[in-house]
Amino acid sequence: MEKKDMYDQIDRFLLDALERIEPPHGSKENTLILINVRLQRLRRNKLWSFVSLGLASFVALVYSTWFLIIEWKGMETSHYLKLIFTDTATVLENFYNWLLLMGESLPFTGLLMVISVSTILSIVVWKLDELMNTPEGIIFQELAKGGKA
Amino acid sequence: MMSNFIDIYNKYFKYVYSISYRMIGKHDDAMDVTQEVFFRVYKALSRIKDESTVKSYIYRITINESLRWLNKNKKFSLSEVSMEKEGMKNELISDELSPFEFTVSEEIKDRLNQILQNLPPNYRAIIVLYYQEGLKIAEIADYLKKPEGTIKVYLQRAKAIIKNKLQEGHK
Numbered sequence: 001m002e003k004k005d006m007y008d009q010i011d012r013f014l015l016d017a018l019e020r021i022e023p024p025h026g027s028k029e030n031t032l033i034l035i036n037v038r039l040q041r042l043r044r045n046k047l048w049s050f051v052s053l054g055l056a057s058f059v060a061l062v063y064s065t066w067f068l069i070i071e072w073k074g075m076e077t078s079h080y081l082k083l084i085f086t087d088t089a090t091v092l093e094n095f096y097n098w099l100l101l102m103g104e105s106l107p108f109t110g111l112l113m114v115i116s117v118s119t120i121l122s123i124v125v126w127k128l129d130e131l132m133n134t135p136e137g138i139i140f141q142e143l144a145k146g147g148k149a
Numbered sequence: 150m151m152s153n154f155i156d157i158y159n160k161y162f163k164y165v166y167s168i169s170y171r172m173i174g175k176h177d178d179a180m181d182v183t184q185e186v187f188f189r190v191y192k193a194l195s196r197i198k199d200e201s202t203v204k205s206y207i208y209r210i211t212i213n214e215s216l217r218w219l220n221k222n223k224k225f226s227l228s229e230v231s232m233e234k235e236g237m238k239n240e241l242i243s244d245e246l247s248p249f250e251f252t253v254s255e256e257i258k259d260r261l262n263q264i265l266q267n268l269p270p271n272y273r274a275i276i277v278l279y280y281q282e283g284l285k286i287a288e289i290a291d292y293l294k295k296p297e298g299t300i301k302v303y304l305q306r307a308k309a310i311i312k313n314k315l316q317e318g319h320k
Contacts, residue, residue, distance in 0.1 A: 014280040035184055
């Protein structure tokens with residue numbers, strides 16, 4: 001017997017023998033329930049992490065703002081601004097000192113600001129991505145593309 | 150989104166279960182894989198654009214999840230390695246081929262299922278996708294991320310093993 005003929009026989013046999021298996025009765029409904037439970041758990045976890053991250057970024061923002069205010073006061077910038085209109089000679093004299101003070105505080109305050117702003121931005125982007133996957137978000141995307149919702 | 154998911158779920162549940170069952174061989178484990186597949190489909194739903202993408206995505210992740218499950222649970226044994234070698238050997242010995250005359254009966258189907266469960270996972274996946282799902286070699290190659298030539302060779306080897314094992318059991 002030719003090898004090709006033999007494989008043709010096996011092909012026919014396997015095509016006949018390997019039919020799709022029917023899932024047991026009720027398994028379809030049960031699996032859907034389990035998927036729903038998992039999705040609800042996932043949504044709850046996402047909500048918790050969103051709330052915790054939002055709270056943490058709020059605390060960071062309050063702290064960095066408070067720190068900036070203290071620094072601002074320490075630098076006596078408001079006093080310096082007043083002097084611009086009253087005593088130009090003193091302004092020029094103090095300008096160098098003011099620049100040094102600003103330079104000294106920049107690394108720390110800058111870092112705090114970057115962390116706060118990037119945390120807030122990442123939350124906004126993440127939340128937007130979430131919202132875009134909701135039915136309203138999909139309608140919004142369609143409208144933005146110029147199509148009909 | 151949910152109604153769209155339900156449509157997909159109703160349409161493909163049997164396909165996914167059937168492939169997982171053939172790959173894993175146990176109802177409960179096949180159900181776990183089926184659940185994981187549809188959970189991933191739901192999460193990816195917004196990125197899936199059309200019907201053909203849905204089908205190919207579902208086949209791909211069903212096979213991947215089944216292989217991942219088998220790998221995690223180490224369901225392939227040393228005998229599969231020897232089976233792989235046997236497949237290669239059988240392919241080479243073309244002069245000793247004997248006629249293959251089996252008719253499909255419940256007993257033979259059970260025997261075939263047992264043989265399938267002992268095939269190396271990649272061979273099993275190819276047999277299931279090719280004969281049960283009626284996919285083309287190119288599609289299987291795409292899903293399993295292997296060259297078409299490799300799929301053809303694996304298919305021939307798997308068939309050689311099946312034939313050999315069926316005939317061994319018949320003697």
